Amino acid sequence: AAEAAYRDGDPWRQALLEYLRGNRRRVMDAIAGMPGLSMTVPEATYLAWIDCRAMMAARAVTDPVAFFEAAGVGLSDGAAFGAPGFVRLNFGCPQATLDEALARMARALRA
Numbered sequence: 001a002a003e004a005a006y007r008d009g010d011p012w013r014q015a016l017l018e019y020l021r022g023n024r025r026r027v028m029d030a031i032a033g034m035p036g037l038s039m040t041v042p043e044a045t046y047l048a049w050i051d052c053r054a055m056m057a058a059r060a061v062t063d064p065v066a067f068f069e070a071a072g073v074g075l076s077d078g079a080a081f082g083a084p085g086f087v088r089l090n091f092g093c094p095q096a097t098l099d100e101a102l103a104r105m106a107r108a109l110r111a
Helices: 002-008 010-032 053-059 064-069 095-110
Strands: 047-051 086-090
Touching: 010 047, 010 095, 053 064, 064 086, 064 095
Parallel strands: none
Antiparallel strands: 047 086
16 A cells, blocks of 8 residues: 555645645635734645734733634644644645634634
């Protein structure tokens, strides 16, 4: 199986990388339209590090993970990785799942 993957797996790998690039674009575009959130372009992973500090200050939010969890979005707390005020979103998922999560985040910020 490993030999077949090395020999014949490149088309699958290229398709996966393109899919992840599309998801990265979706996240970048969505976050750019969400007040108080920002991020830099992820270059080597399918994890988006979203800076929530401006949103937290504007809304007196102390826990961005709990804020978005109340909207039905599970994110990882950046504080656990040495980045308090950030959340980590895994965009290595189906586009429909990602779109729903981003829509829920946007709705939470409009409320």
